[in-house]
Amino acid sequence: MTSRERIEAALCREKTDRVPVFLRDLTLGLDICNFTTPEICAGSYDAEKAAQAVIQTQRRLGHDCVVGGIHDLGLDVDTLGGRVEFPERGIPYIAEPGFSRPDRITGANLPDIRREGRFPGLLRSYRLVRSAIGDEVAIAANMEGPVTKAGLLRGLDNLLLDMVRSPDTARAMVEFSVVLCCAQAAALLEAGAHFLFIAAASDGPAAIRPKDYLQYTIPGLARIVATANERNAAVVFHPHGPFTDERFRPLVDVAIETGIAGFQFGEGNDLALAKQLWGDRVCILGGVDIAETLLPGPRERIETETTNIIAGVGGDGGFILMPSCSVHRGFPLEHLRAMIETAHAASDPVV
Amino acid sequence: MNADVNADVITVSLEQAIEAGDEVQAPTFARQLLDLGQTPTHIAAALSRAMSRLGERFRRLDIFVPDLLVAADAFEAVMAIITPALVSARNPRHGKGTIVIGVVEGDIHTLGKDLVRVMLAADGFEVHDLGRDVRVDQFLDAAREHHADIIGMSALMTTTMERMKDVIDLLKSEGIRWDYRVIVGGAPITQQFADEVGADGYAKDAPTAVAIANRLIEGNVI
Numbered sequence: 297m298t299s300r301e302r303i304e305a306a307l308c309r310e311k312t313d314r315v316p317v318f319l320r321d322l323t324l325g326l327d328i329c330n331f332t333t334p335e336i337c338a339g340s341y342d343a344e345k346a347a348q349a350v351i352q353t354q355r356r357l358g359h360d361c362v363v364g365g366i367h368d369l370g371l372d373v374d375t376l377g378g379r380v381e382f383p384e385r386g387i388p389y390i391a392e393p394g395f396s397r398p399d400r401i402t403g404a405n406l407p408d409i410r411r412e413g414r415f416p417g418l419l420r421s422y423r424l425v426r427s428a429i430g431d432e433v434a435i436a437a438n439m440e441g442p443v444t445k446a447g448l449l450r451g452l453d454n455l456l457l458d459m460v461r462s463p464d465t466a467r468a469m470v471e472f473s474v475v476l477c478c479a480q481a482a483a484l485l486e487a488g489a490h491f492l493f494i495a496a497a498s499d500g501p502a503a504i505r506p507k508d509y510l511q512y513t514i515p516g517l518a519r520i521v522a523t524a525n526e527r528n529a530a531v532v533f534h535p536h537g538p539f540t541d542e543r544f545r546p547l548v549d550v551a552i553e554t555g556i557a558g559f560q561f562g563e564g565n566d567l568a569l570a571k572q573l574w575g576d577r578v579c580i581l582g583g584v585d586i587a588e589t590l591l592p593g594p595r596e597r598i599e600t601e602t603t604n605i606i607a608g609v610g611g612d613g614g615f616i617l618m619p620s621c622s623v624h625r626g627f628p629l630e631h632l633r634a635m636i637e638t639a640h641a642a643s644d645p646v647v
Numbered sequence: 648m649n650a651d652v653n654a655d656v657i658t659v660s661l662e663q664a665i666e667a668g669d670e671v672q673a674p675t676f677a678r679q680l681l682d683l684g685q686t687p688t689h690i691a692a693a694l695s696r697a698m699s700r701l702g703e704r705f706r707r708l709d710i711f712v713p714d715l716l717v718a719a720d721a722f723e724a725v726m727a728i729i730t731p732a733l734v735s736a737r738n739p740r741h742g743k744g745t746i747v748i749g750v751v752e753g754d755i756h757t758l759g760k761d762l763v764r765v766m767l768a769a770d771g772f773e774v775h776d777l778g779r780d781v782r783v784d785q786f787l788d789a790a791r792e793h794h795a796d797i798i799g800m801s802a803l804m805t806t807t808m809e810r811m812k813d814v815i816d817l818l819k820s821e822g823i824r825w826d827y828r829v830i831v832g833g834a835p836i837t838q839q840f841a842d843e844v845g846a847d848g849y850a851k852d853a854p855t856a857v858a859i860a861n862r863l864i865e866g867n868v869i
Contacts, residue, residue, distance in 0.1 A: 456716055506711075
């Protein structure tokens with residue numbers, strides 16, 4: 297199987313020749329090519345260098361799935377009145393959200409993501425990556441979930457207070473965000489991504505109440521999934537929270553009912569239990585805990601944890617091994633290599 | 648109803664208002680308590696009990712971040728009323744310890760730090776919030792200026808957490824490492840990381856930060 301076939305089969309819950317690996321490396325490639333952060337991300341976004349960073353990283357580490365560009369959380373913020381900072385060797389961050397004043401939400405216009413700001417550069421990077429390695433390697437469109445996107449645009453603390461004190465403001469902000477997410481999903485898939493990966497750090501009980509999840513996240517997720525399905529693309533959903541805790545399991549069920557193909561479980565979840573509970577309905581994604589294991593190491597500990605995860609979850613397909621969340625520049629490459637090499641060795645073959 | 652009984656009822660109402668995040672009723676109850684002759688210390692103790700219960704419920708995930716945020720707003724509305732009296736009375740609660748706290752350079756995720764600030768203040772610490780994107784040298788300057796006992800640092804990103812080590816290294820190079828205790832926290836931080844950079848405490852959440860700060864103070868290691 298090619299890497300792409302491996303990922304696509306896993307998303308269909310089919311058996312694969314070995315457990316596929318997706319790093320969701322959003323800015324790691326900057327280190328591989330020794331680019332500064334502003335060199336690619338600031339200004340109009342350097343698509344050629346971004347694509348080069350993605351491709352070189354995949355060639356160096358051999359993972360099965362890439363994100364089609366160097367991704368940061370502020371890709372659309374500057375076109376919406378906010379401000380993004382670009383540390384020389386750090387990760388771009390939103391210094392000023394565009395909608396910190398709630399009166400800016402009503403009547404706000406969506407940016408033309410194909411022409412304005414940095415997003416057109418990101419789309420070009422996806423096209424370049426697709427053209428260079430897209431036949432062999434799966435390409436994920438990394439994008440934010442409904443509340444996560446709204447939190448970035450409004451400021452998360454503002455949004456969470458809105459949900460309690462000013463629900464109309466929260467609804468308006470999330471609605472704007474969902475429309476933007478759907479437009480970005482369509483554009484990223486048209487630019488060459490094979491599936492959507494919805495990164496949703498603020499869309500689970502790590503940030504919001506279950507009732508907010510049901511009110512804001514799920515309806516928005518359903519619309520993003522519909523946008524993807526119209527283009528025959530699968531969707532993976534990655535909210536943060538202890539979803540294998542009995543109290544929060546229904547939140548996974550309602551997400552699956554929207555038609556997602558995969559669910560990535562972050563830290564603090566029991567992957568084997570997740571496979572048992574939902575593995576017949578959705579591809580399970582997840583893996584090595586970044587803070588506890590993958591970042592600090594050592595290599596032997598990473599190998600052990602990877603082996604244990606695969607033994608517990610990966611045996612019969614329908615599983616994609618990942619770090620527990622995204623990885624960025626500054627991350628020890630040898631630690632990622634240890635996870636990938638262990639996965640290749642431990643899971644060979646499962647057909 | 649005599650004044651003491653009335654004060655007891657209002658104190659309970661104040662605690663309930665804090666837990667419900669009612670930023671209108673909570674200061675109203677606080678003013679009523681002052682009018683009844685209750686001390687700012689009495690009110691601060693009520694705030695502390697309410698925030699402590701909230702912290703425990705948050706730890707059990709019976710409540711969530713939005714619930715804590717509205718409670719924090721109600722708490723700060725009451726603190727704005729009683730702080731002048733607390734300070735002028737040189738209240739012993741604020742003798743508990745002084746903490747400077749901030750989000751490290753390159754990181755702007757303030758939500759967790761804000762909750763820690765409120766919980767520490769509720770527990771009787773004097774807290775100086777340096778905000779977000781705080782340079783390494785600013786932590787030291789603030790610690791010196793406020794005669795801090797503890798420096799608290801927060802980071803949400805793996806790329807910025809190394810700044811915590813920079814602060815501790817600077818404390819060492821300045822020869823003042825043991826003038827302060829250092830607590831670190833934030834999503835990517837672990838006990839192992841805290842040990843590696845030489846921090847004195849690791850707090851995985853706001854209630855733990857309070858417990859660690861108390862342990863460091865009560866341990867008389869400062």
